[in-house]
Amino acid sequence: MATLSDVKPPEAVLSNDEILRYSRHLIMPEVGMEGQQKLKAAKVLCIGAGGLGSPLALYLTAAGVGTLGIVDFDVVDYTNLQRQIIHTTADVGRKKLDSAADKLTAINPFLNLRTFDTKLTSANALELFREFDIVADGTDNFPTRYLVNDACVLTGKPNVYGSIFRFEGQASVFATEEGPCYRCLYPEPPPPGLVPSCAEGGVLGILPGLIGVIQATETIKLILGQGDSLAGRLLLVDALGMKFRELKLRKNPDCPVCGTHRTITALIDYDQFCGIRGQEEPVFGGLSLMSVEELKKKLDAKADIFILDVREPHEYQICHLNGYLIPLGDLPKRISELDSSREIVAHCKMGGRSAKAVAFLKQAGFTKVYNLTGGINAWADRIDTKMPKY
Amino acid sequence: MPQIQIPSPLRQYSGKQASVDVPGNTVGEALAGLVSRHPDLKRHLYADDGKLRAFVNVYVNDEDMRYLQKEATELKDGDTISIVPSIAGGR
Numbered sequence A: 001m002a003t004l005s006d007v008k009p010p011e012a013v014l015s016n017d018e019i020l021r022y023s024r025h026l027i028m029p030e031v032g033m034e035g036q037q038k039l040k041a042a043k044v045l046c047i048g049a050g051g052l053g054s055p056l057a058l059y060l061t062a063a064g065v066g067t068l069g070i071v072d073f074d075v076v077d078y079t080n081l082q083r084q085i086i087h088t089t090a091d092v093g094r095k096k097l098d099s100a101a102d103k104l105t106a107i108n109p110f111l112n113l114r115t116f117d118t119k120l121t122s123a124n125a126l127e128l129f130r131e132f133d134i135v136a137d138g139t140d141n142f143p144t145r146y147l148v149n150d151a152c153v154l155t156g157k158p159n160v161y162g163s164i165f166r167f168e169g170q171a172s173v174f175a176t177e178e179g180p181c182y183r184c185l186y187p188e189p190p191p192p193g194l195v196p197s198c199a200e201g202g203v204l205g206i207l208p209g210l211i212g213v214i215q216a217t218e219t220i221k222l223i224l225g226q227g228d229s230l231a232g233r234l235l236l237v238d239a240l241g242m243k244f245r246e247l248k249l250r251k252n253p254d255c256p257v258c259g260t261h262r263t264i265t266a267l268i269d270y271d272q273f274c275g276i277r278g279q280e281e282p283v284f285g286g287l288s289l290m291s292v293e294e295l296k297k298k299l300d301a302k303a304d305i306f307i308l309d310v311r312e313p314h315e316y317q318i319c320h321l322n323g324y325l326i327p328l329g330d331l332p333k334r335i336s337e338l339d340s341s342r343e344i345v346a347h348c349k350m351g352g353r354s355a356k357a358v359a360f361l362k363q364a365g366f367t368k369v370y371n372l373t374g375g376i377n378a379w380a381d382r383i384d385t386k387m388p389k390y
Numbered sequence B: 001m002p003q004i005q006i007p008s009p010l011r012q013y014s015g016k017q018a019s020v021d022v023p024g025n026t027v028g029e030a031l032a033g034l035v036s037r038h039p040d041l042k043r044h045l046y047a048d049d050g051k052l053r054a055f056v057n058v059y060v061n062d063e064d065m066r067y068l069q070k071e072a073t074e075l076k077d078g079d080t081i082s083i084v085p086s087i088a089g090g091r
Helices: A002-006 A016-021 A032-041 A053-063 A096-107 A125-130 A142-155 A207-224 A292-300 A328-337 A352-363 A375-382 B008-013 B027-037 B039-045
Strands: A043-047 A067-071 A112-116 A134-137 A159-165 A168-174 A233-238 A243-248 A305-309 A343-347 A369-372 B003-005 B019-021 B056-060 B080-085
Touching: A032 A207, A043 A053, A053 A067, A053 A096, A053 A134, A053 A207, A067 A096, A096 A112, A125 A142, A134 A142, A134 A207, A142 A159, A159 A207, A168 A207, A207 A233, A233 B080, A243 B080, A292 A305, A292 A375, A328 A352, A343 A352, A343 A375, A352 A369, A369 A375, B003 B027, B008 B039, B008 B080, B027 B039, B027 B056, B027 B080
Parallel strands: A043 A067, A043 A134, A067 A112, A134 A159, A305 A343, A343 A369, B003 B080
Antiparallel strands: A159 A168, A168 A233, A233 A243, B003 B019, B056 B080
């Protein structure tokens, strides 16, 4: 990281107002005037203004990072507010970029904020990354994780990584000059559907705070050239047990993007790499779909149809369709409770788990089994708008 | 006896347990013991050809078993095996 720490352009001179603002930094020998000028000269790109992006952007801005870029194309919704602390209730419906810009410029008017209202893609990532010193990854899916990693390796920018699921988080610094990259840790993504997203599996609201602040800390250390970075280490955070552990990460000499015999020298199609074609469509049970409108019609006509709810009991408590509850994980051992001669429509929250249930039941010989497209959320959107949505 | 740490996404298949003590002289034996005790875990850890899935990393204490002797890595009493699957959440 020597190259980054040596940068001290002449324009990074602090005004008297800035000296007062950063007083608690300036009196620390590890930061001081020189460190604060490095922060002011630094350009950090934050991918996403969501759970991880909120604390990241807020703290980097407060700390005096001079140029902050944010890439996001999303709009604030009510389900974001439990954890995405840069957005408020009044921001629901606004662009996350606009909402974030208000808070960040209010915290620090000296910030040079650059917003990019776009999805990060193989077509724009390299050009974008080249304009910054460090990239902080706050995305939420495997294709973008691999895209951010590869683009960081190809442009030589450190990738400050964090990811979260339920009560657990991971953090590291990838793609430094000597250190390993994300592909050294995970050469291949899991097949789609096997690892639930936060929208399917949930996430404790404070967890992105914990992990995002760790990412902000690592970013600031890289800029200052101080301390021991997480490069070469994977930090595991278990909030339920409140345990922090670390594992050794090694640079894989056979890594296709940063190893000695590189096969990936340009960005690829990451949706294809991660096995995703089309948006969030279940990969199996494709032909046996039922829309919420069809189900409503059948129920109104008192047709003989059995509703199988494959969610968890705590989700049933939020809302239900009077379905018969067998959580997906219990289905194999409780399959005898189902009557294969009846027409069965399986549903979950959004359609992912029930697609697996349908595939499983078909393998077990069930023929009249359908997946409710869009799950109970589609029912709440289009049939019963009084039903709570989660 | 070696202890295997189960990450939260997989705990629904391990009877909700966060860690399981399993006998075994090697990592391979301990993991085989784990999936025989909790068969639902098997398809999440192993592919159909019987190999460990590529996106599931296994550590012995703080070292990746790929840089030890992989599944033949010998275990000492008190060793901790960690299963660390990839997660991607962030929003």
